[in-house]
Amino acid sequence: MGAMGPRKPGRHFFANPGPTNIPDSVLRAMDRGSIDFMESEFLEVFDAARAGLQRVLFTGGEIFFYAATGHGAWEATMVNLFSAGDEVLIIGGGYFSSAWAALSRKFGIAVELMDVDMRTGVTMEALSARLKADTSHNIKALCVVHNETSTSVVLPIQQIRAVLDDAGHPALLLTDTISSLGCFEFKMDEWGVDVVVGGSQKGLMLPAGLAFSAASAKAVAAHRAATLPRFYFDWTAMMERRFRSFTGTVPILPFFGMVEAIRLLEQEGMENVWARHHRLAGAVRAAVKAWGAGNQGPEMYNLNPARYSDSVTTILLPESVNADAFRKLLLDRFNVSTGGGLGVLTGRVFRIGHMGDLNEAMILGTIGAVELAMQIHGLPHAKGGVAAAIESLAA
Numbered sequence: 001m002g003a004m005g006p007r008k009p010g011r012h013f014f015a016n017p018g019p020t021n022i023p024d025s026v027l028r029a030m031d032r033g034s035i036d037f038m039e040s041e042f043l044e045v046f047d048a049a050r051a052g053l054q055r056v057l058f059t060g061g062e063i064f065f066y067a068a069t070g071h072g073a074w075e076a077t078m079v080n081l082f083s084a085g086d087e088v089l090i091i092g093g094g095y096f097s098s099a100w101a102a103l104s105r106k107f108g109i110a111v112e113l114m115d116v117d118m119r120t121g122v123t124m125e126a127l128s129a130r131l132k133a134d135t136s137h138n139i140k141a142l143c144v145v146h147n148e149t150s151t152s153v154v155l156p157i158q159q160i161r162a163v164l165d166d167a168g169h170p171a172l173l174l175t176d177t178i179s180s181l182g183c184f185e186f187k188m189d190e191w192g193v194d195v196v197v198g199g200s201q202k203g204l205m206l207p208a209g210l211a212f213s214a215a216s217a218k219a220v221a222a223h224r225a226a227t228l229p230r231f232y233f234d235w236t237a238m239m240e241r242r243f244r245s246f247t248g249t250v251p252i253l254p255f256f257g258m259v260e261a262i263r264l265l266e267q268e269g270m271e272n273v274w275a276r277h278h279r280l281a282g283a284v285r286a287a288v289k290a291w292g293a294g295n296q297g298p299e300m301y302n303l304n305p306a307r308y309s310d311s312v313t314t315i316l317l318p319e320s321v322n323a324d325a326f327r328k329l330l331l332d333r334f335n336v337s338t339g340g341g342l343g344v345l346t347g348r349v350f351r352i353g354h355m356g357d358l359n360e361a362m363i364l365g366t367i368g369a370v371e372l373a374m375q376i377h378g379l380p381h382a383k384g385g386v387a388a389a390i391e392s393l394a395a
């Protein structure tokens with residue numbers, strides 16, 4: 001609503017699965033004028049941000065930053081690693097894995113998108129069979145979306161690594177951590193991940209616009225042999241720069257924000273950050289299950305509890321309900337913003353993001369407003385979601 005629209009008093013409850021709430025101290029850290037990006041004041045900030053991001057990723061690998069969102073990091077990663085006609089296997093199951101496949105195909109990469117049940121995610125048996133069938137090792141990379149933000153299904157990266165190893169398959173393991181990093185456990189080096197694709201606007205609590213890849217030595221070697229055209233995103237050119245990133249002007253402000261955001265994460269402790277996300281996600285899931293009691297209301301879109309997401313919950317609504325009309329009511333009446341359904345789930349689901357700078361009171365506020373909106377909208381549901389969330393948080 002523009003400046004002339006009705007005033008929305010009180011706090012805007014932002015429960016989107018990215019971008020997320022930006023902590024005040026991060027906003028303050030970025031509230032400053034320009035300085036030369038080769039000035040020592042900025043170089044120190046850049047180095048601190050880069051080292052901090054390596055700690056958050058649990059990697060000693062290369063990091064390449066881009067003035068872009070996640071799509072830019074996908075594109076940069078693919079053009080740096082592959083040549084036209086190279087085969088890659090992308091595990092399907094949602095809007096983002098499909099988008100990664102579509103983007104890669106535009107560059108002439110031969111993508112096989114594994115068709116999987118969107119509500120449960122790929123099975124390790126199916127993945128193993130596919131990799132073992134590739135006896136001549138034509139598949140150059142296995143691409144995995146760690147947290148499929150459209151369906152809220154998390155894939156087990158360590159198990160996937162084990163499947164690759166068990167098959168004796170040399171493919172690079174590429175992982176999109178855009179909606180998992182800073183929300184739940186991810187350890188790049190220990191888990192044997194070759195390339196990470198990430199973005200600033202979710203668990204890292206920053207504005208959208210800074211994306212990155214992290215790359216193992218094996219990935220950098222693959223890059224040296226890859227011939228897809230690239231210029232702005234060229235890792236070789238980047239590695240020759242002081243920043244080992246960017247071609248052109250360095251966007252300085254996000255790095256001031258990143259140093260502060262990582263300071264906040266580390267002050268809380270990464271394990272505690274993950275535990276908090278798990279606690280708040282548990283409250284949302286408890287509420288959804290309470291609303292769906294009696295099997296006629298909303299339900300968890302993800303049917304695989306071992307793969308529940310601690311950063312987002314996709315909620316399937318009864319067919320009689322248009323999810324976007326419901327979301328509009330939530331926003332217009334109660335100033336609560338939630339995520340919509342993507343791709344084939346448009347209008348069928350809404351998504352509560354519970355990632356980033358969030359606490360119990362904020363999550364209860366969102367859940368309470370959702371329950372209130374369900375009642376007003378006449379959305380079939382059982383009462384007691386808020387009470388169930390409180391029980392879950394108190395346990």
Ligand code: PLP
Nearest residue numbers: 069070071096147149178179199
């Ligand atoms: N991958 C995942 C898992 C995402 O959640 C998103 C965005 O939400 C993207 C990729 C695309 O990133 P962006 O929208 O920042 O370009």
